[in-house]
Amino acid sequence: xxxxxxxxxxxxxxxxxxxxxxxxxxxxxxxxxxxxxxxxxxxxxxxxxxxxxxxxxxxxxxxxxxxxxxxxxxxxxxxxxxxxxxxxxxxxxxxxxxxxxxxxxxxxxxxxxxxxxxxxxxxxxxxxxxxxxxxxxxxxxxxxxxxxxxxxxxxxxxxxxxxxxxxxxxxxxxxxxxxxxxxxxxxxxxxxxxxxxxxxxxxxxxxxxxxxxxxxxxxxxxxxxxxxxxxxxxxxxxxxxxxxxxxxxxxxxxxxxxxxxxxxxxxxxxxxxxxxxxxxxxxxxxxxxxxxxxxxxxxxxxxxxxxxxxxxxxxxxxxxxxxxxxxxxxxxxxxxxxxxxxxxxxxxxxxxxxxxxxxxxxxxxxxxxxxxxxxxxxxxxxxxxxxxxxxxxxxxxxxxxxxxxxxxxxxxxxxxxxxxxxxxxxxxxxxxxxxxxx
Amino acid sequence: xxxxxxxxxxxxxxxxxxxxxxxxxxxxxxxxxxxxxxxxxxxxxxxxxxxxxxxxxxxxxxxxxxxxxxxxxxxxxxxxxxxxxxxxxxxxxxxxxxxxxxxxxxxxxxxxxxxxxxxxxxxxxxxxxxxxxxxxxxxxxxxxxxxxxxxxxxxxxxxxxxxxxxxxxxxxxxxxxxxxxxxxxxxxxxxxxxxxxxxxxxxxxxxxxxxxxxxxxxxxxxxxxxxxxxxxxxxxxxxxxxxxxxxxxxxxxxxxxxxxxxxxxxxxxxxxxxxxxxxxxxxxxxxxxxxxxxxxxxxxxxxxxxxxxxxxxxxxxxxxxxxxxxxxxxxxxxxxxxxxxxxxxxxxxxxxxxxxxxxxxxxxxxxxxxxxxxxxxxxxxxxxxxxxxxxxxxxxxxxxxxxxxxxxxxxxxxxxxxxxxxxxxxxxxxxxxxxxxx
Numbered sequence: 001x002x003x004x005x006x007x008x009x010x011x012x013x014x015x016x017x018x019x020x021x022x023x024x025x026x027x028x029x030x031x032x033x034x035x036x037x038x039x040x041x042x043x044x045x046x047x048x049x050x051x052x053x054x055x056x057x058x059x060x061x062x063x064x065x066x067x068x069x070x071x072x073x074x075x076x077x078x079x080x081x082x083x084x085x086x087x088x089x090x091x092x093x094x095x096x097x098x099x100x101x102x103x104x105x106x107x108x109x110x111x112x113x114x115x116x117x118x119x120x121x122x123x124x125x126x127x128x129x130x131x132x133x134x135x136x137x138x139x140x141x142x143x144x145x146x147x148x149x150x151x152x153x154x155x156x157x158x159x160x161x162x163x164x165x166x167x168x169x170x171x172x173x174x175x176x177x178x179x180x181x182x183x184x185x186x187x188x189x190x191x192x193x194x195x196x197x198x199x200x201x202x203x204x205x206x207x208x209x210x211x212x213x214x215x216x217x218x219x220x221x222x223x224x225x226x227x228x229x230x231x232x233x234x235x236x237x238x239x240x241x242x243x244x245x246x247x248x249x250x251x252x253x254x255x256x257x258x259x260x261x262x263x264x265x266x267x268x269x270x271x272x273x274x275x276x277x278x279x280x281x282x283x284x285x286x287x288x289x290x291x292x293x294x295x296x297x298x299x300x301x302x303x304x305x306x307x308x309x310x311x312x313x314x315x316x317x318x319x320x321x322x323x324x325x326x327x328x329x330x331x332x333x334x335x336x337x338x339x340x341x342x343x344x345x346x347x348x349x350x351x352x353x354x355x356x357x358x359x360x361x362x363x364x365x366x367x368x369x370x371x372x373x374x375x376x377x378x379x380x381x382x383x384x385x386x387x388x389x390x391x392x393x394x395x396x397x398x399x400x401x402x403x404x405x406x407x408x409x410x411x412x413x414x415x416x417x418x419x420x421x422x423x424x425x426x427x428x429x430x431x432x433x434x435x436x437x438x
Numbered sequence: 439x440x441x442x443x444x445x446x447x448x449x450x451x452x453x454x455x456x457x458x459x460x461x462x463x464x465x466x467x468x469x470x471x472x473x474x475x476x477x478x479x480x481x482x483x484x485x486x487x488x489x490x491x492x493x494x495x496x497x498x499x500x501x502x503x504x505x506x507x508x509x510x511x512x513x514x515x516x517x518x519x520x521x522x523x524x525x526x527x528x529x530x531x532x533x534x535x536x537x538x539x540x541x542x543x544x545x546x547x548x549x550x551x552x553x554x555x556x557x558x559x560x561x562x563x564x565x566x567x568x569x570x571x572x573x574x575x576x577x578x579x580x581x582x583x584x585x586x587x588x589x590x591x592x593x594x595x596x597x598x599x600x601x602x603x604x605x606x607x608x609x610x611x612x613x614x615x616x617x618x619x620x621x622x623x624x625x626x627x628x629x630x631x632x633x634x635x636x637x638x639x640x641x642x643x644x645x646x647x648x649x650x651x652x653x654x655x656x657x658x659x660x661x662x663x664x665x666x667x668x669x670x671x672x673x674x675x676x677x678x679x680x681x682x683x684x685x686x687x688x689x690x691x692x693x694x695x696x697x698x699x700x701x702x703x704x705x706x707x708x709x710x711x712x713x714x715x716x717x718x719x720x721x722x723x724x725x726x727x728x729x730x731x732x733x734x735x736x737x738x739x740x741x742x743x744x745x746x747x748x749x750x751x752x753x754x755x756x757x758x759x760x761x762x763x764x765x766x767x768x769x770x771x772x773x774x775x776x777x778x779x780x781x782x783x784x785x786x787x788x789x790x791x792x793x794x795x796x797x798x799x800x801x802x803x804x805x806x807x808x809x810x811x812x813x814x815x816x817x818x819x820x821x822x823x824x825x826x827x828x829x830x831x832x833x834x835x836x837x838x839x840x841x842x843x844x845x846x847x848x849x850x851x852x853x854x855x856x857x858x859x860x861x862x863x864x865x866x867x868x869x870x871x872x873x874x875x876x
Contacts, residue, residue, distance in 0.1 A: 008748035009494060011536035014520060017488030019533050022547075025484045041804040043781030043811025046463045050455030050566050051489075052554075056447060072520075074512035077556050082452060082510075095457050098449035104828040106814045108780065109460075116490075118515050128488050139814045143790055147814065261797055310446035342546065343481035352581055359699055366479040373481025376544045376577045376585065390542040 016119075016127030023339045028130070030337050031159075031323055031330075032112050035132040038158040042151060044108040044134065049091045051114060055081035057090045060308040070117045084116040088133045088320065090308070096137055097309035105138025105314075124294065124325050135318030140303060142250065145281050146257050148299065148317050152285060153263040155321065156296075160335045163264070166296065167286050170255065171271040173278045173300070175236060175247035182241035183219050191276075192216070198272060233267040254281070279303040280317070292332040297321040339392065343373035344434045345411070346388035350400040352378050357404040364427055370434060389414050395434055454557075454565030461777045466568070468775050469597075469761055469768075470550050473570040476596040480589060482546040482572065487529045489552060493519035495528045498746040508555045522554040526571045526758065528746070534575055535747035543576025562732065562763050573756030575743065580688065583719050583739060584695050586755050590723060590737070591701040593759065598773045601702070604734065605724050608693065609709040611716045611738070613674060613685035620679035622657050629714075630654070636710060671705040692719070717741040718755070730770040735759040777830060781811035782872045783849070784826035788838040790816050795842040802865055808872060827852050833872055 013019045020028060036046070058067050067073075072084040085091055088111060096103065111133045121127060134151060136144040149168065156166055180190040192215040200208050212225050227235070233255075236248035255265050271284055280301030287296055299319025306314040330336050345365065349358045352375070362372045373393070375384045381398055388396045395411050403409040408423040411433055422429050451457045458466060474484070496505050505511075510522040523529055526549060534541065549571045557563060572589060574582040587606065594604055618628040630653040638646050650663050665673070671693075674686035693703050709722055718739030725734055737757025744752040768774050783803065787796045790813070800810045811831070813822045819836055826834045833849050841847040846861040849871055860867050 009498065009532070009746050010492070011532050011747060011749075012492075013488060013532070014490045014492055015516070015518065017490050019488075019536075020486035021533065021537070022483040022485055025486050028486065029484065040780070040809050043784075043809055045460040045780035046467065047460055048458035048463050048466065050451060050457075051552075052452040052455050052566065054448070054450075054452055060447065069515075072512075072514065074510075076510065077507075078453070080453065094447070094449050094451070095459065098457075099459070104825060108811065108814075114489075128490065136814065141790075141814060141816055143793075143814050143816065147812070260794055261801075308447050309449060311449075342478070342483035346481075352579075355581075356698055363699075371478050371481055373546065374585070376546075376574065376579060376581050378579055378581065387542060 014127075016121035018126065018128075022342065026340055027327065027336055028323065031326060032130075032132075034158050035112060035155065035321070036110075038155050039110045039132070039134055039151060042108065042147070042154075044110045047092070047095065047109055047111050048113060049085075049088075049095065049111075051085050051116070053083050053085050053091060053094075055083040057094060057308075058083055058086070070119055072116050072118055085113075086117050087115055088113055088131065089302075089305075092133070092135065092137075093305050093309065093314075096314065097306050097311040100306075100311055100314075106144065107137040108135075109137065110134045124328055126324055130323040132321040133318065134299075134321075135316055137305065137314060137316050139317075140315035142254055142257075144315075144317050145254055145301060146261075148319060149254070149258055149265065149281075149283060150261055150263055152283065152299070152319060153258075156285065159326075159330060161329075161333060165288055165333050166329075167288055168263070168265045168283055169268040169271045169286065170251065170265040170281060170283045171268055172247055172251050172281050174280050175244065175251065175269075178241065178243035178247045179236070179239075182239070182244050183216070183224070185216055185219055189216050189219070193220075194272075194276070228269060231269045236269075251281070277302055283319075287329050287332065289332050292328060294325070294328075296325050296329050341392035341394065342371065343388075343391070343393050344370045344395065345372050345430070346384075346391075346393040346396045347372060347374045348381050348384040348388070348396055348398045349375050350381055350398065354401060357401075358399045361399060361409070361424070361427075365430065368428065368431055370430070385414070452565075454559035456564065456566075460780065464778055465765065465774055466761065469764060470568075470570075472596050473550060473593065473759070474548075476593050477548045477570070477572055477589060480546065480585070480592075482548045485530070485533065485547055485549050486551060487523075487533065487549075489523050489554070491521050491523050491529060491532075493521040495532060495746075496521055496524070508557055510554050510556055523551075524555050525553055526551055526569065527740075527743075530571070530573065530575075531743050531747065531752075534752065535744050535749040538744075538749055538752075544582065545575040546573075547575065548572045562766055564762055568761040570759040571756065572737075572759075573754055575752060575754050577755075578741060578753035580692055580695075582753075582755050583692055584699075586737065586757060587692070587696055587703065587719075587721060588699055588701055590721065590757060591696075594723065597764075597768060599767075599771060603726055603771050604767075605726055606701070606703045606721055607706040607709045607724065608689065608703040608719060608721045609706055610685055610689050610719050612718050613682065613689065613707075616679065616681035616685045617674070617677075620677070620682050621654070621662070623654055627654050627657070631658075632710075632714075666707060669707045674707075689719070715740055721757075725767050725770065727770050730766060732763070732766075734763050734767050779830035779832065780809065781826075781829070781831050782808045782833065783810050783868070784822075784829075784831040784834045785810060785812045786819050786822040786826070786834055786836045787813050788819055788836065792839060795839070796837045799837060799847070799862070799865075803868065806866065806869055808868070823852070 055073050071086050074082055076082050112130060114128055114130050116128050118127060119125060136148060152168060193212060196208065196211050196215055209222055209225055233248055233252060236244055237252060239245050251267060258265055271282060278300040282300035284298030285296045287294055297319060301317040303315040305316040306312060347358055347362055349355055358374055362374050365372045377384060377387060385396055395413055397409050397411045399409055408421055410419050410421045411430060412419045420433055493511050509524050512520055514520050550568060552566055552568050554566050556565060559565060574586060590606060631650060634646060634649050634653055647660055647663055671686055671690060674682055675690060677683050689705060696703055709720060716738040720738035722736030723734045725732055735757060739755040741753040743754040744750060785796055785800055787793055796812055800812050803810045815822060815825060823834055833851055835847050835849045837847055846859055848857050848859045849868060850857045858871055
């Protein structure tokens, strides 16, 4: 219905999402380009998918809180239940299950996609954000875990972060399960203990211990519970139980290989990351800056990828790196690029009616790889230069019939005022001048 | 609610949207990169926004059919009406209205974003597609129209299209309005005549003429109506009415300037493109191939951009180029790139337990700019090579302790079997070998 409105419309975006004006878009492109280039260096192939998914894709596996309270779900005009994807894993699982026979495993895949959660917007959390997803599908080897952690580290350094700017914490779901088994806990008790561990920061220490004891049928002592909180890897390496020792040795081996490749990781038995989902290693990268001491991203091994499709075994290990928390990190550590003007050179023209020469010259400069804007204002040359300056363009040239006759023109660097005359017969010279300033 | 499912989930995507497996993703990246590079050469700045918009943004201006029948709209958990954007113009109008005072006009802006329409999927039409939006905001000069048409042409040739592969048709809403005024039609009659013209292909010739006569109060004769259908620009250039002549001269001037810049356009008074929206030129690019004789994309001038915000005058001219129709065009004309493997080189390793040397070498190669995959399968060398081949990788090298001792390794081109030995001290050599094959 076309209504005739009287009240002017709001210019605000929808709650919890961002408008990307050119500088914010530059930052996003900078982030995506570094993500893409870095993972492609390791032989990863990019995939993508629509953000619209059948809701049933999330009913089986995604955490209950997310599906029932935090997704954007609705019924389409054809009465289909649709969800805006809250994460990428169910989608990629669907894609792999559909072509399992044609694809050659192990697969190295990545995507850079947006995901949606209905939650209260706050620092580091928006209703829509973009996420780099990096995974190896079809390998259960420690090699694959190692590569994913190397890439985790490599991504951080590709953005200019120093090793002291972040810490990679490592844990293992396998170790946790082996330990619970060593204590004689049933699956139900193990899950219940996990549940209370997840809530630990929301309750008092006393309540935590009391509930932990009761939920585990007193198979753990208060001393056990206390020791777990600060347990080093040595504690598990020296454990009486074979399975616990073996799981701890896997972590020790992985950490050793990573150290040989310049990647240091820190064991942390308290690291959980929604344990239900993971089956092997879990890891998380934290900012070390006291002003922004928060999780940047993380991942782990989840060998149950295709369970919801009844499509057989498919080991997987990977991580998801979101752009909102990453941008916060880069801002905190002063690693964002400065704004870049949208043109390398602004061509002013005294008489826009006679512009054949300007356009021909601009076309040649573009062939050299320059980004060239030709004035559209038709104002005085002084105003044209002011306009270029306002857009942050560093170099201008005035091109008119005089320049056409002379066969040369003068480039001016706006900040210093330095002028260089360039013969049209030697147009390449302009590249040096413009590149020098960058 | 976490249900325990028995039936396996479908692996199909949601109706009318696409999964992008690596080759499709490559094609999309190829398309976006050429779009981005081409418009950036002309000094355009990229912007972006979330696809979630308040529904009210579309109630004022978007065509009735689209809002009431074709949008994805729903109520969020906070009772806000939300719409997945069906087009980008209302969003960019919102962004410009919000920062009108800070921005320096004319602005050259572009975006590459996805848009959503609930409609029956068919060739060239999906429920989600991506679109390059290119606009000049804040210039009502013919210069701006000219640049937008040059860019339209330049984009097509940047994708490898020859001038004979497509035709750019040009018309003018201003010319149409001047002509209707010359016939003495009121605004209501003009709109009514437009309405019947839009439906012309759906009704008989006789019905069209009868309704046209009645809707225009018999101010047009049957001869007028017949002559309009095939009218050349000369018809309007020689018209008795001054405003009609002037509007026709503007088109003739524009076409002349475009011809000087190597862009030919064809006048077509029947070209309409939802005239209500446009205020000046309108244009549309058609494929000339008889197998795919359809519109690829189009645009025009719409000087009423900010009306819905009561934010004053803002002339605008631009176009939107969708990826689905463009890909069809590129496919028809054999202009899509061949599949590219996700690694330049695959490193096989006889003993993955002793891989320090392999990883160190791979790291050096990546620094040279190569995309290097290290084997993760741990299988026999023969199987590792087969795997590389299956992934389409052209070059492999086997790296083991022998190579570590020798300080050199052998690269094999899989198709020809050509082998080259490369000393580690001269690693750069590998670039030539790998690049040669590309």
